Amino acid sequence: MAAKDMNLCSVCCLLLYVIAAVLAGRDFYQILGVSKTASIRDIKKAYRKLALQLHPDRNQDDPKAQDKFADLGAAYEVLSDEEKRKQYDAYGEDGLKEGHHSSHNDIFSSFFGDFGFMFGGNRQQQDRNIPRGNDIILDLEVTLEEVYSGNFVEVVRNKPVAKEAPGKRKCNCRQEMRTTQLGPGRFQMTQEMVCDECPNVKLVNEERTLEVEIEQGVRDEMEYPFIGEGEPHIDGEPGDLRFRIKVLKHPVFERRGDDLYTNVTISLVEALVGFEMDIVHLDGHKVHIVRDKITKPGARMWKKGEGLPNFDNINIRGSLIITFDVEFPQTQLDEQQKDGIRSLLKQGSVQKVYNGLQGY
Numbered sequence: 210m211a212a213k214d215m216n217l218c219s220v221c222c223l224l225l226y227v228i229a230a231v232l233a234g235r236d237f238y239q240i241l242g243v244s245k246t247a248s249i250r251d252i253k254k255a256y257r258k259l260a261l262q263l264h265p266d267r268n269q270d271d272p273k274a275q276d277k278f279a280d281l282g283a284a285y286e287v288l289s290d291e292e293k294r295k296q297y298d299a300y301g302e303d304g305l306k307e308g309h310h311s312s313h314n315d316i317f318s319s320f321f322g323d324f325g326f327m328f329g330g331n332r333q334q335q336d337r338n339i340p341r342g343n344d345i346i347l348d349l350e351v352t353l354e355e356v357y358s359g360n361f362v363e364v365v366r367n368k369p370v371a372k373e374a375p376g377k378r379k380c381n382c383r384q385e386m387r388t389t390q391l392g393p394g395r396f397q398m399t400q401e402m403v404c405d406e407c408p409n410v411k412l413v414n415e416e417r418t419l420e421v422e423i424e425q426g427v428r429d430e431m432e433y434p435f436i437g438e439g440e441p442h443i444d445g446e447p448g449d450l451r452f453r454i455k456v457l458k459h460p461v462f463e464r465r466g467d468d469l470y471t472n473v474t475i476s477l478v479e480a481l482v483g484f485e486m487d488i489v490h491l492d493g494h495k496v497h498i499v500r501d502k503i504t505k506p507g508a509r510m511w512k513k514g515e516g517l518p519n520f521d522n523i524n525i526r527g528s529l530i531i532t533f534d535v536e537f538p539q540t541q542l543d544e545q546q547k548d549g550i551r552s553l554l555k556q557g558s559v560q561k562v563y564n565g566l567q568g569y
Contacts, residue, residue, distance in 0.1 A: 235302055237284035245298070249289060253361045256285040257422055340445035346432070349452040351423050353459040357491040357517055359425040366419055366450070369412040369441050380407035380444050410443050421452055426467065426520035429456045462491065467527030468516045473498075474534045480504045488531070490515065496529060506535040 238245055241255045259281055261267070268274035287293045287302075349362065382404040389397045421433055432451045439448025456464065463470040475484060481503055487495040496515055509532050516527025542550070 235280060235283070237288050237297065237302075240280050240284040241288065243288075247288075250359070250361055252285065252288050253420060254359075254422070256281065256289075257420075340442050342440035342442035342446070342448040344448040344451060345439045346451045346453055348455045349421060349433075350455045350457050351427070352457050353462055353464060354491045355423045356427055356456055356464070357425070360423040362421045362423060364419045364421055364452070366417050366438065367414045368417050368438060370415045371410045371441050371443050372413045374409040374411040376409040377406050378409045379404035381405040407444075412441060412443075419450075423454075424520065425523045426518040427454055427456075428520060429454060431520075464517065467519050467525075469527065469529045470532070471529070472532045472534055474536050475504065477535055477537050480506075480533070480535045488529075490529075498531065504533050504535070506533065508533045 238247070241247075241252060241259065243251050243255050247255075260278075263274065263277050263281055265274040265278050268277075271277075287297050349364075351360075351362075355362075382402055384400050385403045387399050387401050389399065391397050417438075419435060419438070431454045433454070435450040435452070437447045438450035441447045461471055471488065473486070473488070479500075483499075483501040483504075485497070485499050487497055490496055496512055498510065500510075509530055512529040512531065514526045515529035519525040519527070
């Protein structure tokens with residue numbers, strides 16, 4: 210009897226667990242593969258990575274692909290919105306208020322443009338007879354801090370979209386040859402314009418927010434394409450929108466490849482006796498410098514791994530190269546001070562003339 214009661218209790222507990230799991234709804238954090246303390250940037254980065262992997266066009270053999278993609282879009286829509294995320298954290302999915310839900314394709318296109326048809330092949334492999342609107346190239350200025358740490362930039366775009374309008378219009382016009390018989394054995398060939406009849410359209414501006422990911426280590430002049438977000442073509446496909454990266458100059462660091470260069474000015478006393486200092490890096494962490502020997506003007510120090518992350522492999526970082534400048538005293542020395550320095554340094558005259566540009 211006791212064994213039966215124990216089995217009944219186990220079954221009840223299992224049922225309660227299943228019911229609780231069903232009522233709790235989907236685990237949006239697990240779907241995105243992020244922790245509950247994840248930042249908005251982490252959430253956007255996770256969505257962008259998974260959206261490409263799980264898009265139904267790329268997983269046509271998976272019968273659950275559409276559901277997985279829908280779950281991913283729902284997870285991003287909730288966790289990327291501060292109010293919805295608070296509501297979800299407190300009460301689960303059932304606690305979310307009823308309201309407008311974004312299309313999962315709209316979310317996807319905000320990161321990639323109209324990219325859906327691309328998974329079957331390259332855009333350049335599409336039918337070349339289909340007319341296309343012009344591509345748009347926009348310079349996107351990014352800071353060196355963003356290159357170092359990465360970031361997401363929201364760009365609001367007013368995009369002309371073709372909408373149906375009353376009436377008909379001529380479309381797909383082309384030149385065709387027409388043959389007319391003039392008499393026995395006599396023909397005349399003429400070229401004439403032939404058009405189809407299509408529904409009328411008008412261009413309406415629609416505001417869209419695009420999410421541009423500034424990847425760590427991104428290089429100047431690199432382009433981020435948003436497919437189908439360029440100029441429209443009423444008889445074909447829209448062109449592409451391309452964001453071209455322009456890295457802004459930085460007041461402290463100069464970029465050369467993955468290496469960072471900076472200059473540090475020290476006093477003559479520090480140059481002679483040594484010094485310690487910290488350099489605040491692009492993400493706020495401090496690079497500690499110790500010099501316990503004489504530092505000559507123009508001397509350099511290499512700090513490996515303190516440069517920029519490599520774009521192709523962010524686990525590899527360049528170096529921070531520090532060049533030291535020495536600031537001499539502004540006041541003039543009297544004879545007693547000069548004699549004191551000569552006595553202290555015990556250094557004779559060195560007046561060598563040479564071609565410094567040739568390295569001799």
